[in-house]
Amino acid sequence: MIARDRTLAMLLIALPVCLAGGWLLPAWVQSLLVLALGKGLVVLGLVLLMRTGLVSFGQGLYFCLGAYAAVSVGKIFKLDNSILMSDALVMPLFGAAVAGVVALVLGFLLARYRAIFFAMLSLAFSMILYGLLIKIPALGSSDGFNISFKTVAGVAIAPAAQLYTLYAVAVVLVFFAALALHQYLRSHLGRLAEAVRDNELRVEYMGSSVRYVVHVNYVIAAVLAGLGGGLVGLSIGHVDPDLAYWTTSGEFVFVAVLGGTGSVAAPIIASLLFEAIKSAAYQYTPYTWQMVLGISLLLVIMFLPAGLWSVFQRRAKRA
Amino acid sequence: MTDLVSVLVDGIIYSSYLFIISVGLTLIYGVMKILNMAHGSLYALGAYVTATFVGFWFGHNLNPYVSFLLLPLAAVVVGLVAGPLIERGLLRFMYGKDEIVLVLVTYAILLILEDVIKLAWGVESYSAYQPYGLLGNFEVAGLPYTVYDALLVVVAIGVGVALTWVLTRTRQGKLLLAVIHDREVSAAMGINVQRVYTVTFTVGTMLAALGGALIAPKVSVVPAMGVDVIVLAFAVVVIGGLGSLPGAALGSVIVGLVRSTAVHHMPEVELFSIYFVMALVLIFRPKGLFSAAEARKI
Numbered sequence: 001m002i003a004r005d006r007t008l009a010m011l012l013i014a015l016p017v018c019l020a021g022g023w024l025l026p027a028w029v030q031s032l033l034v035l036a037l038g039k040g041l042v043v044l045g046l047v048l049l050m051r052t053g054l055v056s057f058g059q060g061l062y063f064c065l066g067a068y069a070a071v072s073v074g075k076i077f078k079l080d081n082s083i084l085m086s087d088a089l090v091m092p093l094f095g096a097a098v099a100g101v102v103a104l105v106l107g108f109l110l111a112r113y114r115a116i117f118f119a120m121l122s123l124a125f126s127m128i129l130y131g132l133l134i135k136i137p138a139l140g141s142s143d144g145f146n147i148s149f150k151t152v153a154g155v156a157i158a159p160a161a162q163l164y165t166l167y168a169v170a171v172v173l174v175f176f177a178a179l180a181l182h183q184y185l186r187s188h189l190g191r192l193a194e195a196v197r198d199n200e201l202r203v204e205y206m207g208s209s210v211r212y213v214v215h216v217n218y219v220i221a222a223v224l225a226g227l228g229g230g231l232v233g234l235s236i237g238h239v240d241p242d243l244a245y246w247t248t249s250g251e252f253v254f255v256a257v258l259g260g261t262g263s264v265a266a267p268i269i270a271s272l273l274f275e276a277i278k279s280a281a282y283q284y285t286p287y288t289w290q291m292v293l294g295i296s297l298l299l300v301i302m303f304l305p306a307g308l309w310s311v312f313q314r315r316a317k318r319a
Numbered sequence: 320m321t322d323l324v325s326v327l328v329d330g331i332i333y334s335s336y337l338f339i340i341s342v343g344l345t346l347i348y349g350v351m352k353i354l355n356m357a358h359g360s361l362y363a364l365g366a367y368v369t370a371t372f373v374g375f376w377f378g379h380n381l382n383p384y385v386s387f388l389l390l391p392l393a394a395v396v397v398g399l400v401a402g403p404l405i406e407r408g409l410l411r412f413m414y415g416k417d418e419i420v421l422v423l424v425t426y427a428i429l430l431i432l433e434d435v436i437k438l439a440w441g442v443e444s445y446s447a448y449q450p451y452g453l454l455g456n457f458e459v460a461g462l463p464y465t466v467y468d469a470l471l472v473v474v475a476i477g478v479g480v481a482l483t484w485v486l487t488r489t490r491q492g493k494l495l496l497a498v499i500h501d502r503e504v505s506a507a508m509g510i511n512v513q514r515v516y517t518v519t520f521t522v523g524t525m526l527a528a529l530g531g532a533l534i535a536p537k538v539s540v541v542p543a544m545g546v547d548v549i550v551l552a553f554a555v556v557v558i559g560g561l562g563s564l565p566g567a568a569l570g571s572v573i574v575g576l577v578r579s580t581a582v583h584h585m586p587e588v589e590l591f592s593i594y595f596v597m598a599l600v601l602i603f604r605p606k607g608l609f610s611a612a613e614a615r616k617i
Contacts, residue, residue: 055419109602116354116418117605120557124598127550131590246550250426257423287437294430301424302412 007182007263011175018171022164030167032275034235037170039252040271041177041228045221046256047267048181052217053197054114058122059252061129062222064244065102066095066229071147071239072139073098088149088157088169092230099226103219111215126244133241144240147233170231177224178264184220185264193217254297260306324460326576326583332468334575335475336534340548341555342478342567343526349562350499350519352418353410356425358527359549360432361401365528366447366544367440369393369535373447386450390532398525406520411513429549437542444539451536471533478526479568486564495519499562554597559609566609 022030042063049056073094074085085091106125113121134142149166151157157165184190192213195203200210233239242248259270281289344358372389405428413424454466486492498505498515506512531544538544555574559566574593581592600608 055422057422113601113605116422116561117601119419119422120354120553121598121601123550123553124557124594124601127594128591128598131588131592131594134590135587247546253423253426287442288434290430291434294427294434297427297430298409298424301420301427305420 007265008179010265011179011182015171015175019168022167022171027163030163031235032279033272034163034167034170035232036272036275037174037268038228038231038235039255039275040268041174041231042225042252043255043259043267043271044177044181044264045224045228046252047259047261047264048185048193048217048224049221050256051185051193051197051261052214054118054214054218055253056122056221057119057246057249057253058124058126059221059225060244060246060249061122061126062099062103062225063229063232063248063252064126064129064133064239064241065099066092066226067147067233067239067243068133068139068229069095069098069226070230071145075138075145086148086150087152087154088166088234089153091147091149091234092169092173092227095230095233096223096226099229100219100223103222107215107218110218111211123246123249126249127246130241130244130246133244140240142241144238146238148237149234166231166234170235173227173231174268177227178268181220181224182264189213189216254293257297258300260304262306322583325462326579328459328462328464329582330572330576330579331472332464332575333578334571335472336530337551337555337575338475338568338571339471339478339533340527340530341552341571342482342564343523343530344552345556345559345562345564345567346482346526347520347523348556349564350495351410351414351516353421353425354418354553354561355523356422356549357405357428357432358425358523358552359545359547360429360436361397361524361527361545362531362548363436363540363542363545364401364432365394365397365531366535366540367436367445367531368397368528369532370445370447370540371440373449373536374445377449383449383453386453390450390535391529393532394525394529397528397531398521401528402521402524403517405524406517410520411516414516429545433542433545436545442542444541446539447535449536467536474533475571478529479564482564551593554593558597558600560604560606563609569608 022033025033042059045062046056046059070091071085074082110118110121133139133144139145149157149162152165152169185193192203192208195208196210196213203210203213229243233243255270255274256267258274259266277292278289281292285292340358340362344355347353347355347358369390372393373386376386376389377383409428410421410424413421416424451465451467454470456463456465457469458464484492486496494505494510495515497508498510498512502512530548551574555570556567557570558573559568559570573596577592577596578589581589585592
């Protein structure tokens with residue numbers, strides 16, 4: 001029996017609740033939420049790859065591209081005061097587009113790789129970007145540069161309302177991304193992802209191209225990572241090459257494993273949980289928070305191989 | 320000409336260092352099929368223990384020349400404590416899981432070890448510079464090099480020769496090759512595969528720690544050093560072919576020479592060049608330069 005799918009209804013309820021609820025939250029929570037939502041988008045893409053049976057230790061590449069792209073292009077072509085350098089909606093979307101184009105090209109190559117070779121090659125590409133960025137003085141070298149926004153979709157925003165506006169933009173973008181991904185996962189192509197993970201040869205015999213499936217999913221994951229990078233860059237107000245460093249990618253993998261691949265909501269919720277725990281742990285036990293992360297990762301791998309989300313699913317089934 | 324020589328000499332010294340840190344990684348992968356992300360942290364652990372030993376030694380004005388023995392001692396201590404602890408205490412419950420899951424497990428170990436180091440040694444930097452200058456300098460084509468660096472090359476060659484000898488000339492080594500070839504049949508033939516795994520992981524850990532121990536006198540020992548080095552070691556073993564001993568040697572030489580060429584001629588592409596070569600090799604020889612063809616498994 002196929003369980004009734006409540007994801008759509010959940011998303012439609014979550015959108016107005018999150019938008020309205022945001023008003024009531026203190027500023028620091030809003031800013032934390034934007035960060036978590038942005039990273040949640042990256043993890044959403046990573047989860048799609050994991051459904052295909054691939055783990056990328058290089059999503060930092062697209063995350064960083066998404067954060068850098070808009071302002072970098074603006075700086076290089078001297079487009080001061082253009083929407084490319086000051087619009088909170090245009091910048092992440094532009095970043096996502098750049099990430100998508102790069103992934104389209106690299107995908108021809110990466111779609112041939114599996115398992116640790118896929119992980120290592122994607123890691124190499126993200127480290128190439130890192131190696132490049134720390135040596136480009138025009139983009140601030142290892143210091144990076146500050147970014148900010150003044151408008152949203154062309155509408156000027158008062159400085160006092162900026163944080164909430166960014167939060168609203170993040171909520172709306174995550175809503176549409178989750179919606180689109182949810183529909184995609186139920187489509188023919190989307191369902192092939194898990195088939196590829198289970199048995200590539202059978203997928204080929206049934207007349208579908210494994211490489212095509214992997215390539216498409218890789219590009220989608222990159223677009224989501226670029227979008228998330230754009231949002232995180234705006235929320236921090238600063239970008240630097242560390243966004244492409246492999247530990248950043250490792251963190252995404254951590255959150256993806258934590259949440260599991262069960263639902264499009266899982267990565268977002270896992271990301272919110274992760275940022276909350278991280279900021280609390282970082283404040284109270286700065287020297288042991290990584291240890292906490294490591295131990296919880298081991299516990300999840302050992303006892304909840306399908307991620308935290310599987311707990312909810314099991315309970316739902318029992319009821 | 321002078322320039323070429325200095326690029327070569329720098330490259331060889333750096334290659335030796337790379338070989339020592341990556342050979343343990345490739346050994347562990349070759350035998351256990353585990354890509355050990357915690358390798359860098361074990362390397363850092365080796366450097367910290369060395370810094371403590373050397374600091375104690377010179378703090379008590381003991382014979383400075385004996386301090387060289389402290390470096391391998393630190394590696395052995397770290398290997399014998401951390402190796403069996405991680406393998407027996409954790410990894411053995413994970414065998415049989417997917418390779419990529421094992422990568423995640425070792426990533427968790429990395430996160431834990433990073434904080435263990437911070438808890439034990441704090442976040443300030445340590446140094447163990449004393450042994451570095453002790454043996455004086457020598458000149459190659461007018462440029463001074465320390466004898467310590469030359470010893471690094473000797474140690475790297477020694478480690479490579481010793482491992483090759485153990486693998487191909489001794490009974491234990493041949494048993495190990497049998498386990499690499501087919502784990503189940505080896506177990507059926509009466510080889511204690513569990514023990515082979517424990518010993519391999521311990522030796523691999525020791526080699527990681529040895530890399531850290533040998534580099535400690537040259538650099539300042541800081542918390543992030545392991546995280547930086549693990550991706551370098553990945554690049555080396557991936558270029559050479561995961562699990563291949565000559566591959567690790569070749570990978571080290573390639574990365575070492577590429578880096579020293581970059582440092583001498585175009586310092587801005589130093590880091591970029593290493594990963595660029597790694598990506599190039601992966602594109603044309605996905606399994607590295609030293610890898611046998613593998614039949615496609617259904």
